[in-house]
Amino acid sequence: MARTHRIAVIAGDGIGPEVVREGLRVLERAAAAHGFRIEPTRYPFGAEHFLKTNEIFPDSAFTEVRGHDAILLGAIGDPRIEVGLLEFGIIAKMRFELDLYVNLRPVKLYAEHLSPLKDTTPDDVDFVVVRENTEDAYAGMRGFFKRGTPDEVATQEIIFTRKGVERAVRYAFELARKRNRAKKLTLIDKANAVRAMDLWTRTFAEVGAEYPDIARDHQYIDAACMYLVRDPRQYDTVVTSNMFGDIFTDLAAMIQGGLGIAASGNIHPGRVSLFEPIHGSAPKYANQNVANPIATIMAASMMLEYLGEPRAARHIENSVAGLNQSKRLPSLGTDSGLSTTQIGDLVIEAMEKAGVPA
C-alpha cells in the first residue's frame, strides 16, 4: 500500500483558505507523481468559526490535530477580532503546546529580478535561519501595573533556558553539517547589551566544540541587519533567538522576493510539526482569488521534506524556481494579473513538464 501522510489543515482567515487550496492541489499532484497519499483533515478554526461559535481552538480538536503527521496552516487574523486573540489562541498554542522549538526559514533567491538588492543573484542568497521558537519575550510573562493611568508600568520578561537554547543551537549545527555547503554557523544575538544572552554565547561555544567541522561566526543583531543587506552571501546557516529571528527573517524574506514567496516550518524533530507561509491573512485581498499562493506551496514542499519525501519536495521547489526564473510568477501576486488559481495551475503544469526528478 502507498505511504500515507495524514495532514491536519487549518486554512484560517483572509487569504488563508485560497492559498491553502492551491497548496493542497500541489501536494496531491506531488503525491500522485511520487507514489504516496495525502490524507487531509480540515479544521474550521479562525475568525468566522469564532464569530459563529465563540470557540477558538478547543482541546478536543487540539488533541486530534496533534495526532497527525504534520499540520498545514494558512493564516490567522481578522480585523473584526481583538488583536492577537486568535493568533495567540491558535498559532501560539500550537507552537508552545506542541513544543515546536525550531522555526526554520530557508532564504533562497530563485531569480535575480525578485530581489530589491542591486546586482544580487541566486548565487548570493542561499541560507537558512534557525529561530528559537518557544522562549524569549514570547513566553507570555507580562503584566501591566496601574494600567491606563499616568503612572502605568508595563513589563514583559525575556526568558532563555539552557535546555531551550541548547536544542536550537544543536539543531542548527546539525543542519549546517547536513547542508554541507560553507559548513558555517552564524550566531546572531545582542549579548553586549542583553546580558542574559551570555547563555547563548556560552552554549554556542560549548556545543560548537562537538562540531569541529563547522566554522563558528558571531554577529550582533544590529550589525547582522546591515550585513544582510550589504553582503547576504556570507550566510550559510544562522541561529538566533525568537525575537531577533522574527525581525531578521522578515528582512531576509524581502531579499528573497518578499512575503509572496517565503515559507517556514515550526518543527519539533520526530513529532508533528507545522508548516505555513510567513505572511498573514492579508484581509484586503480575501475572497478575491488574487493572493499569491507560492509561499504556501513552498511550505508544502518543506512539509514533504520533513515527512521523508525529499524528491517530491525538490520537484515542487524546482518547478517554482523555474517559473520564477522565467519571470512567469510575481513576487507578491496582486500586480501580475494572475489569479491565485492560475498561479497554482502554472506550478502544476511546471511539475508535469519537469517530470519526476532523479
Ligand SMILES: NC(=O)c1ccc[n+]([C@@H]2O[C@H](COP(=O)([O-])OP(=O)(O)OC[C@H]3O[C@@H](n4cnc5c(N)ncnc54)[C@H](O)[C@@H]3O)[C@@H](O)[C@H]2O)c1
Ligand atoms: N502566521 C500568521 O497567521 C500571521 C502572520 C503575520 C500576520 N498575521 C495576521 O494577519 C493579519 C494581517 O497582518 P499584516 O497586514 O501585518 O500582514 P500580512 O502578511 O497579512 O500582509 C502584509 C502585506 O502583504 C500583502 N500580502 C501578504 N501576503 C500576500 C499574498 N500571499 N499575496 C498577495 N499579497 C499579500 C498584504 O495584503 C499586505 O499588503 C493580522 O491579523 C496579523 O495578526 C498572521
